Amino acid sequence: MTVPHWLFGDQLGPHFLPTGSDGPVVMIEARSVLRRRRFHRAKAHLVLSAMRHRAAELGDRVRYVRAETYREGLREAVGDAPVTVHHPTSYAALRLVESLDSVTVLPARGFLVGHDEFRAWADGHGGRGLRQEDFYRWVRHSHDLLMDGDRPVGGRWNHDHDNREAPPKGARTLGSPAPYRPREDEIDEEVRADLDRWERDGSVAFVGADGPRMFPASRREALAALRRFVEHRLAAFGPYEDAMLAQDPVMSHSLLSSSLNLGLLDPAECVERAEGAWRAGRAPVNSVEGFVRQVAGWREYVWQLYWYFGREYRHSNVLRHHEPLPDWFLELDADAVRARCLSTALAQVRDTGWTHHIPRLMLLGSYALQRGWDPEAVTDWFHRCFVDGYDWVMVPNVVGMSQYADGGRMTTKPYTSGGSYVNRMSDLCGGCVYRPGERTGDRACPYTAGYWAFLHRHRARLEGNPRMAQPVKGLDRLADLREVLRREHGRGDGPP
Template sequence: MRTGIWVLGDQLWMGQAALNSCEHEKINTPVIIIESHNYAQKRPYHRQKLVLVWSAMRHFAAELRSTGWLVTYSISDDFETALLNWIKENRIDEVRIMSPNDRPFTQLINNLQLGCSINLIPNNHFLWSVTEFKEWANSRKRLLLEDFYREGRKRFNILVEENKPIGGKWNFDQQNRQPPKGKLKTPQVLWFEPDEITNSVIEEIKALSWTSYGEIEPFKWGVSRSNAKTILEHFIRQCLPTFGPYQDAMITGENSLWHSLISPYLNLGLLTPIEVIEAAQLAYFENNLDLNSVEGFIRQVLGWREYMNGIYHYVDEDYRESNWFNHNGSLPNFYWQSSQTDMNCLHQVLNQVEKTGYAHHIQRLMVLSNFALIVGVSPQKIESWFQAAFVDAYDWVMVPNVIGMGQFADGGILGSKPYASSANYLNKMSDYCGNCVYDYKQKIGEKACPFNFFYWDFLDRHQEQIKSLGRMNFVLGHLNRLKAEEINEIRALAVNWRENNCR
């Protein structure tokens, strides 16, 4: 009986479970990695996402070969054809695959007709296994991130002493929300020049007729384990010491500020969560870094990333169809072409996404997702756009983040209130409003910012539902003090805007 291993495109790690299971027999174990053009056409993926994934896959294939694995690299229309040819050529009786993290891909595997057994090995790319998270969740009345994060800190002995948090607090969020006032000296971003393999992928993608979103060059992402480790080291040395205070800030022309830029590498498997967390913790102890910066970063990996993955596998499959506000609007046209909007905040962020496939978490949540929420866009349409537009996007990431957190479409499983705001928040946390044709102070009138009239229109449309959320009663009080004629003009502005921008 001969076993072969299929390494998926987001499992590019020597220590992944399927490879581990055959490490002692690797010189006799065939491995296959497949680029499927049909699968890549499921969405209008950002061109840089395709370059990143395919180049990383090719680099990983070379790395596997250099350590003795028997690797077949296949470029095919579909997965099944490539697998059948490989199985026949290598006389394979069992195909081992580390369980995909994306549920739709698991279904794809289950539908394959390969004529041999398929063995899914439990995924080991997260600190919490799916089973461990379910056991934790089933033992609780509430599934709050804060509770989960504290449990993770204790379980993995991160920034704790005798099960108590170093510094006396679990959470330093209040110190990490400073607006970008004055002239800030941001760290230099570390990028990479494409090598021969990456340049080859770029040219191949340019020749494809079906890729349609985003600019393919300049391509500056890392594509190998070595690149990813260099990025992590750069972040720990240059960015982590001052990461915390301005992690929610947004500045024109600053794509990353102090953010790590490691999410694409974590999600591909080029970095592991534990090495990232331990590197940050070690830097704290060795260099006496500010605890709020280190804790704020570790929270994103040990807390939020693990929590999103756990929730994704815990909820029912139909969670992705959630729509608590019954929003069914179309996505504004400019999400696909930033030049079509004169709203400076959206133009800046969307233009950045077009050029790089990246925006940091507040740009995603409080600009892109926030606007879709208050306009009334279908949660499924904005979630699909997020999956297509970002280089670090996968189903397990975007379904809970966009459907649950960003759109509050689950009615409160992930959060206690919607992340909806007017232009006041954007003016506080960015410099976008100062160079905009709209007035961030106005909610009605010719210069009224759409974030303003849509925010109040959103509250007006859904006030009966929102009443059930205790944390929203304060803002509903402000809504009820608006005059009837002001509400009517807000409604008219919202209707007119949708007619002109959501076709």
């Protein structure tokens, strides 16, 4: 008799079923997960909708259990009988499955590189410090991705130089073809009714709006989204990857993160299709390299670091930031915020549970870093509020990349800036009540003042960093530094 296989809610694609198996499947919808934290409602909707769509596809093969906890659900589904499961994506879930004698844990799926392979690579690089660029080139090489024999196609590994353009002057949108949008069905209707009921009876609370579902909830929808991106939007992905436009939140980004993280898409098929578009002459090398870098480089690196840095990494706080998150941020109260850039990004999160990388890093994360908010609380906020947020991806991205709480184990410098960066890379400063060039006075940009206050607060640590020494020296040229600091200290935790 075939042993039943347990699928977690982020293991929904065909590659999460054991090879060649057509045996029974167990899925568990655990209410305690939603009860524990106040998730964005669109995220709860997406995950439940995707799980129920998968169950509908599997039909009679699946035993779909709604229970309070995973433990109870598994008992109800199979009693003490043996089950298999692929390596889950968080320490908490791994601890759970390892604590159950009846569960056999199979290797992880949904990533290009295995844990052992990464560990061997990383241990070999430990002395020099781990660098994403080295890892990425190793992945390109070992997976023969965008390679011409031993050399990168186009003669260069890195096309970042062509991929960091400011938005076209005067443009309100990039004019890229619209991304794929799914059509809701009766499963979504049922999910919405359940969420309404749970909210009404007070058993679960959410933040954010649950508008029409924007992200794929089935393999079929995810493949359609991938196809639309590769055929119509990939060509323009590169140049404006880092730019922001108020009226065009998506620009040429792929919107594939939630599908990849739900396991509906496999990263290998995403990068192979992108490479295929380049080989067929349908997309330029800088755009294709930029996309492959994100998926085979960053996504993969983040997954590996989550496990490599260990369980305690999430508690890193070398900058000793302990401020709580203010209510307006927790409640996604974009309307209370006058700084146009932050208000725009927060409204995108409130309305969709998604923003692209630069608003996450240089607006939301940077504001938190400058104000000394507790990095674990910031991680929790991102995890709850983003449709693509899972423990493995949030911990390194927030603790390491965004909050520099690990002191540089993941990145070479803290990612934060004054308003001039935002002004250069977006149209968000036009029409703002603040001025990016001003650091004191009523129109002082909160990012500009916050940037200098941050550098001042951490001067001793940052002046030893080759990439930060120059900006830190800039503090000595600020005749009005005392005034900047005085005003920053008096700011309180109200919305900027």
